Amino acid sequence: MRTFLTSLIAGLALLFNTSATYAQDATFVKTSYNVLSDGNVELVFDVQISDGWYMYSATPVKGGPMTANFDLSADTPAQPQGAMVDGTEAHTKFDSAFGLEVYYFEGNGQFRQIITPSAEGNFTVQGTLVYQTCNGEECLINENDITVNVKMAGAEVVEAPKAKKSKDESLLWFLLIAFAAGLGGVITPCVFPMIPMTVGFLIGGAPSKRSGIMKGLVFGLSVVLIYTLLGLIVSLFGSTAATDALGTHWIPNLLFAALFIVFSISFLGAFEITLPSGLANKADRQADKGGYIGAFFVAVAMVIVSFSCTGPFVGSILAAAVVGGVTLKPILGMAVFGAAFSLPFVVCSFFPGMMKKLPKSGGWLNVVKVVFAFVLMAFAVKFLYNVDAYFGWGIITRLGFLAIWITLVVLLGLYFLGVIRTDHDSPVDGIGWGRMLVAIACFSFAFYLIPGLFGAPLKSVSGMIPPMDGSTTVVSAPVGNGETTAPSGYSALKSYNTLDEAMKASEESGKPLFITFKSHTCSVCKVMEATVLNDPTILSRLSSDFVVANLYVDDKTPDAEYKTLGRKFRQYEMEKFGSASQPLYAVIDHTGKILSGPVGNSSVEEFGAFLNF
Template identity: 25%
Template structure:
């Protein structure tokens, strides 16, 4: 007879071939969307014996960050003074805030403290971005500066006067003069004034990203840790609780053992987040590992696995194996038991990638910082702190919750049944994004009614005390299950409000919101151009079939009468990025997004960047956000 642990091991082994076939990295056609870094920015160097000149030519629709220029001499005899650069163009950049940038050609002048002759070897560091939405990580190249005249590309370049040149570190810090500079700077190159500088409302992820950028590294780690604790109580993390608890209950662990297993699970989860941070630091926003594992086959397979494991917890079936195979499984089980913590670490890693498909504001803000700085170490450390914060409540539940459960008897069987039902809930939670709303309601109804019957909702002559309380809970679940069934028959899709078919009349516009659905960048650009010609603001919702938070927005936010009224003046577009392909990557890269849900607002053809929302938001906060945005648009 197969035990619970044997079954879990067998199911995990069965899932490995599927995991091995998952696409872990974006395909190479991403490279066709943007130029390689040394084609987008072409550096060269020369010197005249007294001054080193480093020139860079940026391709059209690409620009360089002034504050990222740096140079280091590789010749011990050549000592470099403080570099000087043109002032550049002041802008409020969507990635790094208030910065100075260069377009076209720029030359950095570096005085040589002693006269030098012959070739001079240097390391030159720079960073740039594309207007289309890609920000390259900082790049360091080895150059040899010959003692010669400027190369042909810089033949018409003339050294800057004292008034035009400035130390390389100064303009980015001249915040007191930023407003005056912005008023006199020529913006004919196509730079758009940021909405933030004009008082546009800032979304949560914009504020978090700016806070993290301004904070010191230890403070940033602490804030990410606190943010992780907060994220534990969101739909992204709550499904991990029954998974961890069921594993520990199945092993009947003592408190020290439960702590070790829980810590292994949490470390696996945090290490996975750290790996995502490192990869983001190295490769930027083009890598969307979590979305790669949200395809329908993977979700369905894991939903089936959780359902089978739930059935096993309920004792619904027994499996008989041949003695030879049983001996092998016993050996595998003994080995797995000896390496319990590594197995739990793997479970934690899989939980992050498969059970958490939504992007919350702190995570989105972190990814913005990491992908634009190219700092793999800081990126990994910040997301590790976030994961550890998320793991603190899990660690407490796994350690103390497990020891509070009896080791034997009817009560333990009841607890295992409860965990089995919770695992069914996780399975439905995973698959509901793939099925129509009424079908999802029927699944929840089946679970609610089944749980109600297990609690004795229809039993008679129930004694007082705990049995009566259990029956009362069963009656509540039975009522909810019946309401879910009725709601499904009427076409509802909200399990929390199954009988609500439409918003009540409030004297305002409460007709259901309709969205223009697109899945190609060219179609989105065309729709934005049409809205600009009609002088209408645009609301763009990035969504996907596997996005749980997107379903919550559709059920609980877009049906709110106040939200409907505020959005009635917008052209509404739903961008579908369900499939991971060239088109979806182009859409996400265009706006430097990391996944749905992402809510973008456009006015006169330009995005109001600081009004962007990534992750969950409730109806009241979204209504307030829209009203602030409307006041800003009216002031324009």
């Protein structure tokens, strides 16, 4: 009788615990749709979030939390047009767990997803709205199955939404950077000394001033055309998805890193990079014919000869262009770059007297070259980190990354002070105000980066450097089966990512199984691991007395029954422990019997008591 009462009470407790858990995040989702003037359909998800909770938005943050997304079912006769976006403006805050600014909704929010029907007529949309909510103590990954019957016939047509302002601003900034890069290419040692000679060729022998101006225009348009063709080739590589892959795949990142390293070494004076001389010679022979055709081939020769200095600028623009966004980005970027690059030549052909006001060539051009060398090396480290993060090697850690950047910035500051010089530098007879200001800027930036070595978030450069949550981040590979080993602390413990193997290890060792339900994007999970689980006492107990299993509820590894392992773990968590929150910790034996817990966010003392069952 006593055993029966105990079991009854335990069962009721689990039942009430389950009800309470499912009621914790009372998020309500209302779905509607708009038939757009371009034939597409816009799905609108209005969400109401219970008090004390917040929901991460659909705005992606690299290295940040899981963004809300809509998975369209394969049974739906439609195709999604891009990713789901925020329908209302999200709040922003600095999340210390990620060391980043994150976007979130409180109270209510809205998401929008545009889809293109595969056929005419009415159809049914089926899919899953996936989002993450947190309350400071725990996080939940929610999956709401959505079914919407779309009636196309007779529906009120809504004007198709325009591109979001943020995208326009992003493209505008990209084009401004491309324009600045074009002007930067002009003040390199390979190009700047050629301005008088090139302009002299264009206007020399012209029968009239108007003819000289027209030849200058032909030269400028030819330069734009040549660089635009280069952008077109990159753009024709494939679709937007293909350019997205270019931006994240290890091969282009490694190529850009190698390109920048080679050019930086060249800029420091180790060797010269030139295209085959035959190309330049052929262009020169055609340019000698004069006229507008000659102006075109002068432009061709200029592009070829200046490649050793403009190559890094072109590579940088193309590298930025292929990272998602607009398919025409490489074309637009190269056209703007070419326009800025040719602008000084065209202006001087219009007003030849301006050439007298140009600064004379000299040692300052080599200074520009050395500055570019250091900048290129800094960006090469960024591309190498992307390769490292793609494979999850952990070779380029946040600490190492910052150490390299600090070293480069300090060396650049010393260079401007004349402490270090290259073989091609002219002697420095004193430090002018310009050099002093640049040196101050370099050392100030170095001092700003130094606290990052000890855990400071460095928010202003957080998008460029490795995230704070660990030494590295795996950006491509899903969590796989079997054992995993990580750098330090709790994450260094021998652990399992599948329940079956963890239970087998528990049976073989005779140790109880410590289970963690978490997600890669759970901020509370990160805080718990950094504080409680890394406590020396807790860490010692887990290391010596338990078999450890880390079950990621957002694991994308395919599963025959549940589609993904993450769904399988979430279902197990709900059925076994009556909870759907993360983090959740429990201790079971190899048969699945609960020995202690479950518990969620806890203090060190509470967690120690949980382990002392």
